[in-house]
Amino acid sequence: EMDLSALFFLTLAIYFFIDAIQKRKFPILAAVSIGVASLIKTLSLFFVPAFLIAFFIFNKDKEQKIKIKENLKKAFVFGIIILTFFSPIIIHNYLWYKDKGMVDTYVAQYFDIDNVREKYAGQLGYDSGFLTKKFFDGLKTMSKTIFSLDKLIVPLGLLGIIISFSLKQKREYWYFLILFQFFGFMFLLLSNHLPTHYVTMIPLLCLFGGFSIN
Numbered sequence: 001e002m003d004l005s006a007l008f009f010l011t012l013a014i015y016f017f018i019d020a021i022q023k024r025k026f027p028i029l030a031a032v033s034i035g036v037a038s039l040i041k042t043l044s045l046f047f048v049p050a051f052l053i054a055f056f057i058f059n060k061d062k063e064q065k066i067k068i069k070e071n072l073k074k075a076f077v078f079g080i081i082i083l084t085f086f087s088p089i090i091i092h093n094y095l096w097y098k099d100k101g102m103v104d105t106y107v108a109q110y111f112d113i114d115n116v117r118e119k120y121a122g123q124l125g126y127d128s129g130f131l132t133k134k135f136f137d138g139l140k141t142m143s144k145t146i147f148s149l150d151k152l153i154v155p156l157g158l159l160g161i162i163i164s165f166s167l168k169q170k171r172e173y174w175y176f177l178i179l180f181q182f183f184g185f186m187f188l189l190l191s192n193h194l195p196t197h198y199v200t201m202i203p204l205l206c207l208f209g210g211f212s213i214n
Contacts, residue, residue, distance in 0.1 A: 003199055006041035009033045011203045014180065017051060019174065021058045025052075031078045035085025042106045046187035047200075048082060050179035057172050094121065109191065138189045145198050157205025164211045172193040177204055 013033035020027035030051065037044035055071040055078070093103045098112065108116040147154050164174055184200050 002041050004042045006037045007200050007203065009037035009040065010044055010047055010200065013037065013051070014177070014204075017054065018176075021054075027078070029082065031081035032085065035082045038086045039089065042104075042187065045086070046083075047180055047184045048079070049183045050176065051078065053179055054176045057175050077124060086109060122166065135189065142185075142189060142198055149199065149202060153202060153205050153209055156209035158208075160205075160208030160211035164208055177207070180204065 010033070013030040016033055017027040017030035020030065034044060034048060034051070055075050056066050056068075059067050059071050059074070089104075093107050097103050101116070103111075103113055103116055107113065134202040161174075161178070165171070167174070181201060181204055188198065188200075
């Protein structure tokens with residue numbers, strides 16, 4: 001299953017990112033992991049903003065002021081590494097479009113080059129880039145799907161999110177994990193309502209669930 005494979009590398013990216021931040025090193029392995037995940041599943045790129053913002057959350061000076069220039073450089077390099085790994089997909093779409101006037105489903109959905117989206121509309125059931133008109137329908141579907149995935153992990157995870165927020169010394173990690181969930185959640189909710197995509201939320205709910213049990 002592609003979703004689970006991509007999820008493995010995304011979860012690995014979280015580990016590598018936090019580990020590098022704690023050692024005050026550049027999280028190159030996190031960028032590589034996201035790059036591999038994006039080759040497996042393009043939707044993995046939805047989670048990238050959380051990592052870019054995380055540079056500004058973690059990297060501060062002694063007075064707790066954000067190092068804007070330094071973090072912008074790190075975020076830029078981080079993005080370039082991911083883009084390098086994702087480049088075969090970009091090249092593939094460019095050559096396919098140049099030769100046949102076609103692109104893959106994700107490029108068609110979000111960019112609709114020369115109305116290519118219409119060719120996928122009947123097959124995939126969408127006629128717009130972001131499904132803003134179906135936001136609340138997607139929210140309803142997502143809620144049912146997540147709670148049906150595991151009736152123990154989900155409530156414990158949600159409770160753990162509340163409990164772990166009280167850990168002031170580790171709150172940066174809380175913000176990072178919540179951002180990871182938030183961006184993935186919002187992009188999926190606005191673009192793709194397939195139930196299998198929401199399994200991306202389970203690993204982090206497991207982590208937060210540990211606070212409920214401990």
